[in-house]
Amino acid sequence: MQTYKLNNGVEIPVIGFGTWETPNDASGAEAIKYAITQAGYTHIDTAAAYRNEESVGKAVRESGISRDKIFVTSKLWNTKRGYDNVFRAFERTMQNLQMDYLDLYLIHWPAIQSQYPDSWTQINYDTWRAMEQLYKDGKIRAIGVSNFMPHHLEPLLDKCDVVPAVNQIEVHPGYQQVEAVEFCKQKGILVEAWSPLGRGDALVNQTIMGIADRLGRTPAQVCLRWVLDKGLLPLVKSVTPTRILQNIDVFDFSLTEEDTKKIDALTDCGGMCLHPDKVTF
Numbered sequence: 482m483q484t485y486k487l488n489n490g491v492e493i494p495v496i497g498f499g500t501w502e503t504p505n506d507a508s509g510a511e512a513i514k515y516a517i518t519q520a521g522y523t524h525i526d527t528a529a530a531y532r533n534e535e536s537v538g539k540a541v542r543e544s545g546i547s548r549d550k551i552f553v554t555s556k557l558w559n560t561k562r563g564y565d566n567v568f569r570a571f572e573r574t575m576q577n578l579q580m581d582y583l584d585l586y587l588i589h590w591p592a593i594q595s596q597y598p599d600s601w602t603q604i605n606y607d608t609w610r611a612m613e614q615l616y617k618d619g620k621i622r623a624i625g626v627s628n629f630m631p632h633h634l635e636p637l638l639d640k641c642d643v644v645p646a647v648n649q650i651e652v653h654p655g656y657q658q659v660e661a662v663e664f665c666k667q668k669g670i671l672v673e674a675w676s677p678l679g680r681g682d683a684l685v686n687q688t689i690m691g692i693a694d695r696l697g698r699t700p701a702q703v704c705l706r707w708v709l710d711k712g713l714l715p716l717v718k719s720v721t722p723t724r725i726l727q728n729i730d731v732f733d734f735s736l737t738e739e740d741t742k743k744i745d746a747l748t749d750c751g752g753m754c755l756h757p758d759k760v761t762f
């Protein structure tokens with residue numbers, strides 16, 4: 482698996498295996514183990530909020546692949562913001578995973594002005610300071626954020642000691658977030674694209690289906706290739722063996738410039754299109 486180099490020098494495999502809604506049971510662990518052992522994924526994305534960190538840990542252990550060959554990400558949930566809470570939440574995550582270090586830990590969503598009118602920047606900064614401490618203590622190889630738009634990142638960048646290595650945001654043909662992507666690139670922050678298939682919605686778009694037909698590939702492979710071509714890191718979820726194999730088989734074909742332009746011009750082909758300032762959780 483090819484890698485991107487994060488702003489602290491850590492290498493991260495260019496495709497991640499998503500696990501949102503992957504069940505925290507034997508079937509979930511089997512799907513993750515299949516991704517590692519049969520398909521060759523070396524990067525797994527989970528979160529405390531997915532309630533399946535145990536299955537991720539189990540799958541990694543049972544894969545027979547050594548821990549240092551798998552890149553594992555988890556995320557701090559919104560109810561655990563604030564300096565002291567982060568340490569407790571991190572310990573819980575490590576217990577769930579039964580691991581002694583994490584490759585990447587992210588703040589799942591920013592504290593926002595509509596919920597914390599006077600304190601949202603301070604809450605984000607206090608949360609970040611704890612992430613920095615865990616990083617400096619050697620418990621995490623890289624730290625980052627998720628669902629941060631430029632106006633959430635700016636106050637953090639003004640004060641932080643460690644620049645976030647990653648911003649994980651929703652990116653797919655139906656929600657391209659060009660401005661946020663460009664901002665992160667300028668700051669040396671790698672963008673991870675969540676829901677790169679628009680949760681499946683982009684796969685029935687006529688433009689994407691047409692390109693896939695012409696290339697003899699699947700619509701999912703076209704979406705993933707488009708994300709990779711932008712220098713972003715897709716996190717793609719499946720519990721279906723054929724799809725798990727298909728979604729990593731995207732390194733032996735190219736989109737033409739015209740294909741890329743056609744996908745760039747799409748605006749409305751599904752996905753959640755969530756704006757972090759409008760969420761209620």
Ligand SMILES: NC(=O)c1ccc[n+]([C@@H]2O[C@H](COP(=O)([O-])OP(=O)(O)OC[C@H]3O[C@@H](n4cnc5c(N)ncnc54)[C@H](OP(=O)(O)O)[C@@H]3O)[C@@H](O)[C@H]2O)c1
Pocket residue numbers: 498499500501502526527589627628649650674675676677678679680681684699701702716717718719720721724725727728
């Ligand atoms: N940071 C955040 O706030 C955030 C938010 C959302 C997601 N994420 C991360 O990003 C990951 C991916 O996002 P996502 O799970 O929302 O959506 P996604 O990967 O865009 O789409 C997953 C859906 O597409 C189906 N699928 C997968 N491969 C397919 C293929 N080749 N052909 C047809 N259908 C296919 C899956 O079905 P089956 O599983 O049934 O095969 C599932 O229903 C998550 O799992 C999570 O790790 C992060």
